[in-house]
Amino acid sequence: MHKRDIVSSLFFLFLGTFFLVNSFRYSIWAGFSPGPGFFPLTFGILLTLLSLLLLLDRIGRQRRRGARAIAFTEIPQFPQARAIAIYFGCCLGVYLLIEFLGYLVTIFLFLLAALPLAGQKSAGAVIATACMTSIGIYALFVALDVPLPPVPFEMAASLWR
């Protein structure tokens, strides 16, 4: 528990310091009212102080407990970390390819990769689900008049041009 909080407090300490330092790029006070830098500065200071408080409190508790060995359960566990990392990579692939390959192809390819990663074992079921989901969601958004350009096969269109 304490180790978990020490790690996270360090992250928020960094975030607070970042906002604090960068807030000086803007004017802090203008006339009778706060300038654009006032809120980032105030909350940057507050976040830095709060994370320091959390950090010192947890270090203090850890020391008081006197145990150097930290229980395994106190550190966050990441089961299926490899699968999650690859899944996240596939998601980044959607971000990179959607403009080039078009919506339908990108989402279909994503689902082909994502469904087995999520635990779907049958190849037939993967292809069927990928087809139905990509077309179904596309149709739903288009039917509700939500714009979803580029049109499918934008790649072919750009090559033609």
Next chain:
Amino acid sequence: MIENLLLGFSFSLSPTSLLYCLLGVTVGTIVGLLPGIGPVSSIALLLPLTYQLDVLPAVIMLAGIYYGVQYGGTITSILVNIPGEASTVITCLEGNQMAKKGRAGPALGIAAFGSFIASSFAILVITLVASPLTKLALLMGPPEYLALMIAGLCLVIYLSGESLLKSLIMAVVGLLLSTVGIDTVSGQTRFTFGLTPLLDGVDLALMAMGIFGFSEVLSILETRGQRNETVQLKTRARDLLPDRSDWKASSMPIARGSVLGFFLGLIPGGGAVLASFMSYAVEKRFSKRKAEFGTGVIEGVAGPESANNSACIASFVPLLNLGIPSNPVTALLFAALMIHGLTPGPLLLRDNPEFFWGVLTSMYIGNLILLLLNIPLLGLLVKILAVPGYIMAPVITVICFTGAYSLDNDPSSILIVLVFGFFGYMMKKYRYDPAPLILAFVLGQIMENSLRQSLAIFHGDLLQIVARPVVMTILTTTLLVFFSPVVTRTVMNAWSRRPLRRGQGST
């Protein structure tokens, strides 16, 4: 009042409004059934779908999801002993025990009827108090609003999460994120790093999709390939009707739950979860058969189920009448209203009465649809629980990405969802509650403007603002509540040490 209701019904009974109300409550029930997906993530995912709609059907649908979730969550809690939604956790205790004794029907029935009665009560109270409350709210100036927002935020921090310090950190992160984008007064860009999508600030819908939607996908992936336990329900619709003794035992818990839930729903951070837990505690306290609690007592289902629905409806009061969202769901509804060009607050009722009364009367209709939907279609609804995680996770991801991309046809929106999704997943791992972050993010922008307006009115004198009677009262009460655990602990420690010192002195 009658004219207002008639005006509202003339809008909410239109075919379009009815269709979106039905869609909202159906999606809400399904979302409530599925453990892990809450109302916040579903509203965030569906928000982009509403951009092309008129504001009334859009908000009717989103509100329908919110109160529909409370109904759906109950089914999972009673039948599978897994809460479909946080506000139905307590229903597992008595509801599942009743199901094990073969009384799933009356448990589900009383939950549905209790929810309907409580919702109707809450809607009726809002109908009565809306106009006077709005008149009162119009008397308040920017300093009073600022104080109210500070109080609301402090209460959310106080009531959420396992650690006050961690909730405070989350709120400050939310406030800092609210400063990203063009400053409305000076026109300067703040923390945009040259990225065009950040010029208008971080989009709340993208942030919510990431923190509540995509992070959930990553959590589902941890239980890779596991299938939810399929539920076999052999209850017919007529078996769901509670008998006379059930009604006798449940009538007072429903009444108490409705009133308690309404008041707790008004408090920022209170909401449906706190209301259901409080109601259970109250019922246990008032019950003549306290010892039987935990073995399947119908009062333990009727009270909390009424309370969470009443609280859910009541949370619309601060949003629509004061313009202050009190929980992450109403924060998203706040964003939805702003996107459609409506500013929530006291002026909403004055300038757009058809919208205000339209939404309110749609809740009467929505709750009636839910009652009619839940009882005969229960067997069908339960089958949704059999949808495996390995299909749910990629489908949610695709909906997230499609919704994000459709916002402004910019792939960087997908990247923002991914960043916030990863952040939300890590927050869950490191046990930080995201509710204060989302709420602080929404309130941050309004607070900054209110502070600037207040300081401009009082020529930069902060003391004059704090010295205003209403501001002083709100802030003092907030401080007392916020520091009450510290004060209580100090007093208790001092009290417990007193006899010890005497004892030591005498020896």
